[in-house]
Amino acid sequence: MQKMPNWADVVLVPVLSLVLAAIISAIVILAIGHNPIDALGIMVKGALGNSANVSYTLYYATNFIFTGLAVAVAYHARMFNIGGEGQAYIGGLGAALACLYISWPHWTLALIGGGVAAAVFGAAWAAIPAYLQAKRGSHIVITTIMFNYMAYPLLNFLLNGPIKAGGMEPATPSFAETMHLPNLSAILGAVGISFSDRGPANFALIIALLACVFVWALIWKTKLGYETRAFGESESAAKYAGIKPTKIIMIAMLISGGLAGMMAINNVMGEAERLVLNAVEGAGFIGIAVALMGRNHPVGILIAAILFGILYQGGAELSAELRIPREMVTVIQALVILFTGALDNMVRMPIEKLFVAFGRKGAN
Template structure:
């Protein structure tokens, strides 16, 4: 027998429940830190100082945030269609391959043409790799969770083969492509602002951050202000009702998955074109899986996704500084803290929804 649905005001569901879950996660993380003899308050202060307390730290934080925005939006779009896309890692990997091929094959082109074409190639690669599981679910009944997991492994194997046997840099012992031409490299933010007289420390933050912000606006407009977005949300809410209303669920599933994969391709743009300036192995570094937690915490809304992405950006950058300042708090322990946040925001979401609902009911007098 299933539990009764939990009815919450929109503001409580979108803001209060995530805040309570994050607060509870931080309390538990504080107890973990306390158990090894360190002060949770001091650790929190160091984490915030390392991530937000300097321009350099902020630059690194926003660099991580960029990756989480792309992967969080990718998962969120699929969520709205009632799909659980956990193939962001594989989709970003294929996007990186497509972007690298565009940068290397179209090297004679000027940057004003090469950069947009490479970004479009990355989006096309990610869209293709997500479209196939969407097609299989829509037409063959293959569950998208299973197929996207399988496609993650296929993509991981494919990039190894290509970097070693086909696209590898001559004379290099590392699985990597040759360096991209200079006109294919995205401009670092510190150089961009330096042209206007603003001196900032060198960080990996680059103009793909602006692309991520544009993607937030674009996804909001798509989901909440377009006919396609309405169709996506209708299919996600009730496929049978959507079909009755003349909306083809199969086509919407495939389109939503393609858009989801294209957004995951933004991770490849940031890493390959903005930071590494070549395609390297394992550039996805787990960002695709963290995007699931970002979408869950953000309730699938672009504003929530941006805030959740910033939170994980703070954890990534601040955690690195924390482990440096406090050797007893290792990098692995910081990963555990991030895992606790994911656990509380995802698996225990229903628990906190019931808690918030009970508190609000008491506040209304029962």
């Protein structure tokens, strides 16, 4: 019997899911009185039309790479980490404290110190749900959602009290100039490539790409990665082989939380250059869709993150140019998430049946 090949799982299923999402989105746009073709053109131009727009697209994509990788690492151990949002909030707190209270003489040192602090704080926020899962049997989905709801008020309290800058806005003081990460314009300019300096994309993009390589090597090239995948496939078989569930659960969630926390390199250290209350902007939840669309593989996550970056930036331009309510743009983004995530089997099952049918004909 012919099973669905890997290329169909990785390419065909996501592409068909996107096509279905695009068709339903076109109907939505028609329903509110606009031409879907014109709307698509505005979105593509708004996301990729010039280097400033590309910078915004890559900035959003960088956030989604970190949170998508965070979801993927936990998922390989068959844990659904819904807590990326809260872990990113707390990671931002760690990065901010490292930059506010340590005088880094150069941005490279600030990047190392702030990045480590962000990862440690994000991992620490994931450690308690991981421990409750490993030792008490508490479901990781419930506990990580609860920790999302605890992270925001904690940050709200701190930004309106102990670490608040002067003024009405809940935010920290700006970091020292020596800690400002170079933007993409400066990075590309160093190799002779002209790029707009009006966008927020920065050196964190390089770190996100390195994180993709790290996760690929970890999951598919190390003993820990093999044990993680084995545990995810069958806990009972993994136990029989001598793999310790508590070890895998804790390590996978610590790495997952650390990756989500490292998103702060981009939005706290690279873009805002201070910690503001709404810095995460839902990237923790978008990371779930990015990981699902990317089939929990770093290459797929990178591609999916860029797609969602296009949707975010292009959607903002679409809302501004056609005066479409921002909520309608959110509906379009939600349709992509719906078809690539929740309704994945609606596309996958018919394709699997086709391959099975063709396999039987070939055997006969």
